[in-house]
Amino acid sequence: MKIDRRKFFGTLGTSAAISAMSHHARAEALEHYMIEQLDSEAHAEDTDAKMLDFYDPERPVPRGTGRLFAENKNLTPMPKAPTLADFFALRFAPARHVLQSAQRALATDQPERTVLACLLHDTVLNLVKPDHGWWGAQLYEPYVDERVSWGIRYHQALRFFPDPENGYEYPEFYNRIFGEDYEPDEHLKLAYKFARDHKWYMEARLITMNDEYSFNDEAKVSIEPFIDIIGRHFKQPKEGLGNDNTASSHMWRTIANPNRPL
Numbered sequence: 001m002k003i004d005r006r007k008f009f010g011t012l013g014t015s016a017a018i019s020a021m022s023h024h025a026r027a028e029a030l031e032h033y034m035i036e037q038l039d040s041e042a043h044a045e046d047t048d049a050k051m052l053d054f055y056d057p058e059r060p061v062p063r064g065t066g067r068l069f070a071e072n073k074n075l076t077p078m079p080k081a082p083t084l085a086d087f088f089a090l091r092f093a094p095a096r097h098v099l100q101s102a103q104r105a106l107a108t109d110q111p112e113r114t115v116l117a118c119l120l121h122d123t124v125l126n127l128v129k130p131d132h133g134w135w136g137a138q139l140y141e142p143y144v145d146e147r148v149s150w151g152i153r154y155h156q157a158l159r160f161f162p163d164p165e166n167g168y169e170y171p172e173f174y175n176r177i178f179g180e181d182y183e184p185d186e187h188l189k190l191a192y193k194f195a196r197d198h199k200w201y202m203e204a205r206l207i208t209m210n211d212e213y214s215f216n217d218e219a220k221v222s223i224e225p226f227i228d229i230i231g232r233h234f235k236q237p238k239e240g241l242g243n244d245n246t247a248s249s250h251m252w253r254t255i256a257n258p259n260r261p262l
């Protein structure tokens, strides 16, 4: 994917606002910008699920919030007992970046657990942007193998730390956009150190490896190849996500109805 440097910085505000941002905040903003570009109208015809009509890329949402909080929303009500696939179709679509990540994991014979982690890893960005690894892990924790949510939590930090032994190089475009002196924030260094020494390190590392290759604006994607994997590995509550009284049901309800006043 080609990145228009000027256009990207234009989304961040005045040059004073940009220089007040930490390197890490800028790097995160870039990833989110790329995901939005990938999902924008221009590529919508390549996906089964078309861009949902509640989102207008010309009217960006306040920084830090996900596109579910865009103005002019015209949200389709969720079914009574919504499934993960319903959320993909009605709230996350077209979700090209995560579908591409999962597709790459599938094509390279990675475990189904990793395919699922890739499919879910950035979906919480539709709701909230900062610390999306932690928010995403919390959203999925009650429904997946512990290693899946663990990987989602730490992928956010690991993106900034190369691991040549496992074939993960520092993303080259970060150097181009932010300069060679880029340094991640302290809490990410600590999270990285913790994850690096953990027995589940590769759960998060594999997500970043499939992540880096998943901004291809030509790739055709669909949720179809993942329906069976979701069925085998995602504990879908029969009452529906949001109605099941888990530690993250409130998050599903907010995604379902972001317009609720209270």
Ligand SMILES: [Fe+2]
Pocket (backbone or CB within 6 Å): 121, 122, 132, 155, 156
């Ligand atoms: Fe991410």
Ligand SMILES: [Fe+2]
Pocket (backbone or CB within 6 Å): 097, 121, 122, 211
């Ligand atoms: Fe990602």
